[in-house]
Amino acid sequence: MRRADEFTIATTPIASIDLMENAARAFVKSFVKDEFDTTKKIAIFCGKGNNGGDGLAIAHILIAKGYENIKVYIINFTKKQSDDFAINLQRITETQCDRFEINQVSDVKHIETDIIIDAILGSGLNKPLEGAYQDLAQLINGLNKKVYAVDVPTGFFAEGELPENYNGVKAFKAICFQRPKINFFFPESAHATEKFEVVEIGLDEDFIQNEASDFCLVEKRDIEQILKPRKLFTHKGTYGHALIVAGQPNTMGAALLSVSACLHTGAGLTTACIPQSGLTALNTSMPEVMALSRDEYTRIENPAKYQAIAIGPGLGVSTENEKLLESLIASEQPLVIDADALNILAERQDLMSKLTENTILTPHIKEFDRLFGEHKTWWHRVQTARQEAQKLKTIIVLKNQFTLICLPNGKVHINPTGNPAMAQGGMGDVLTGIIVGFIAQKYTPDEAVMMACFIHGQAGDFLAKRNYVVTAASVAKRISKEIKKIMDSIDK
Numbered sequence: 478m479r480r481a482d483e484f485t486i487a488t489t490p491i492a493s494i495d496l497m498e499n500a501a502r503a504f505v506k507s508f509v510k511d512e513f514d515t516t517k518k519i520a521i522f523c524g525k526g527n528n529g530g531d532g533l534a535i536a537h538i539l540i541a542k543g544y545e546n547i548k549v550y551i552i553n554f555t556k557k558q559s560d561d562f563a564i565n566l567q568r569i570t571e572t573q574c575d576r577f578e579i580n581q582v583s584d585v586k587h588i589e590t591d592i593i594i595d596a597i598l599g600s601g602l603n604k605p606l607e608g609a610y611q612d613l614a615q616l617i618n619g620l621n622k623k624v625y626a627v628d629v630p631t632g633f634f635a636e637g638e639l640p641e642n643y644n645g646v647k648a649f650k651a652i653c654f655q656r657p658k659i660n661f662f663f664p665e666s667a668h669a670t671e672k673f674e675v676v677e678i679g680l681d682e683d684f685i686q687n688e689a690s691d692f693c694l695v696e697k698r699d700i701e702q703i704l705k706p707r708k709l710f711t712h713k714g715t716y717g718h719a720l721i722v723a724g725q726p727n728t729m730g731a732a733l734l735s736v737s738a739c740l741h742t743g744a745g746l747t748t749a750c751i752p753q754s755g756l757t758a759l760n761t762s763m764p765e766v767m768a769l770s771r772d773e774y775t776r777i778e779n780p781a782k783y784q785a786i787a788i789g790p791g792l793g794v795s796t797e798n799e800k801l802l803e804s805l806i807a808s809e810q811p812l813v814i815d816a817d818a819l820n821i822l823a824e825r826q827d828l829m830s831k832l833t834e835n836t837i838l839t840p841h842i843k844e845f846d847r848l849f850g851e852h853k854t855w856w857h858r859v860q861t862a863r864q865e866a867q868k869l870k871t872i873i874v875l876k877n878q879f880t881l882i883c884l885p886n887g888k889v890h891i892n893p894t895g896n897p898a899m900a901q902g903g904m905g906d907v908l909t910g911i912i913v914g915f916i917a918q919k920y921t922p923d924e925a926v927m928m929a930c931f932i933h934g935q936a937g938d939f940l941a942k943r944n945y946v947v948t949a950a951s952v953a954k955r956i957s958k959e960i961k962k963i964m965d966s967i968d969k
């Protein structure tokens with residue numbers, strides 16, 4: 478982002494001070510939507526770098542918008558100041574705004590405010606907070622006020638491993654510039670901010686898009702480019718045959734959820750390989766689906782007749798299932814490995830090197846650590862996922878609030894859709910069904926995974942607008958509508 482900043486300043490008539498003004502305006506535009514009461518007391522803490530410069534520009538703009546009770550606190554712990562900070566300091570001096578210098582933490586003691594804007598340190602943070610900065614962050618947290626962070630909360634690293642015990646400012650919301658910081662996507666960021674919002678500040682978009690980055694956000698337009706319409710004269714054979722090997726007597730639901738998701742994703746034919754005891758449930762709930770009774774199988778007859786195979790949801794760990802997994806890996810058919818099949822793989826590490834290129838593994842955090850070892854932080858876990866995806870030439874779908882899709886080429890696609898109403902059993906089984914349903918329809922494995930994660934989360938987001946919790950079955954049933962919604966938006 479810093480390079481995009483420099484590029485924009487160098488190649489467009491925009492000066493860095495104007496970019497700072499843009500950033501401050503973008504911050505204020507978002508801020509005033511939440512805080513429209515212009516009589517509230519607002520304390521703006523400004524460091525002496527560009528983050529502090531933003532804070533001063535924000536003060537200026539809020540005053541011009543009629544906010545009556547703005548107080549600016551300059552954090553004077555260092556002599557060094559940035560040029561744009563100095564320009565904005567001069568500007569604020571020319572206004573009536575109340576301004577205080579904080580030379581030591583004790584100067585902050587008697588602050589009366591409703592809201593705090595944290596512009597002390599931003600993305601220029603180069604080491605964990607210590608000394609006066611750490612004490613100030615603790616003091617701000619102790620005030621128990623609503624804190625809005627400019628770009629990032631003070632003390633939060635935009636990328637790289639987050640310190641185990643976060644000692645920075647705890648924000649209610651971080652309003653960050655142009656692109657979300659990678660670390661916002663990891664659960665550890667919840668210690669630093671309850672939520673984040675990204676605002677555009679006019680950096681050169683083409684430059685950002687072309688910058689080599691290992692991380693990129695999946696966007697609706699990516700899905701629009703991949704999705705293909707169903708054409709005239711096509712038939713069930715056109716859309717492929719998916720096989721889902723799943724379920725045991727007490728977890729048959731997992732199989733049914735996965736199969737239902739596959740059906741609603743649009744596979745031409747779906748076969749469920751489940752124990753005999755589940756046949757009545759399957760036939761009653763989804764007469765469209767074919768069944769393959771699994772009781773004595775340790776291999777699948779003619780796997781080549783399926784365009785995509787998934788194994789794992791509710792499968793159980795047993796010697797028979799281990800053999801079944803081994804035979805499916807050997808078949809070299811497009812394969813999605815989930816849930817218990819991942820647990821089997823964790824015990825049979827020798828099978829890892831036999832995985833066919835582009836096999837998809839869909840672990841949640843525990844399954845991931847069982848496969849690849851314990852990890853203390855998400856940053857570290859994602860580094861391992863990237864390395865393993867490259868080494869094994871597989872696609873690793875590391876599931877979370879923001880699911881991370883690690884591709885064999887080292888890229889990580891971050892899925893932004895989904896929400897906590899989806900945190901309920903069976904949701905991952907549904908995701909597996911969607912992935913296999915897309916592969917059956919001849920989408921490449923990486924396309925299938927990206928579409929599946931995005932649409933799965935989008936379905937959950939739609940349902941969560943009207944429900945406290947979203948069941949896995951309801952997400953599965955919603956998939957076809959969400960695909961149609963995206964198709965319709967392409968047509969417009």
Ligand SMILES: NC(=O)C1=CN([C@@H]2O[C@H](COP(=O)(O)OP(=O)(O)OC[C@H]3O[C@@H](n4cnc5c(N)ncnc54)[C@H](O)[C@@H]3O)[C@@H](O)[C@H]2O)[C@@H](O)CC1
Pocket residue numbers: 478479481482496497500524525526527528529530531557559597598599600601602603604605606607610627628629654678680
């Ligand atoms: N493209 C962008 O992203 C833009 C960024 N802007 C702002 O610029 C900020 C980055 O500004 P700067 O690079 O000046 O950096 P900061 O303002 O974040 O920090 C500045 C100073 O803090 C010192 N520092 C770093 N870590 C410290 C620590 N742990 N303890 C004590 N001092 C520490 C640094 O040595 C530096 O002198 C962004 O967060 C954003 O607010 C905007 O002004 C304009 C555009």
Ligand SMILES: Nc1ncnc2c1ncn2[C@@H]1O[C@H](COP(=O)(O)OP(=O)(O)O)[C@@H](O)[C@H]1O
Pocket residue numbers: 816840841876877878879880894895896897898899900901902903904905906907908934
């Ligand atoms: N808070 C959340 N926000 C977004 N997605 C979530 C959230 N909680 C769960 N999910 C999604 O639900 C799925 C859960 O998968 P998993 O843990 O394997 O479920 P199960 O094994 O019960 O089927 C993942 O796709 C995950 O991304």
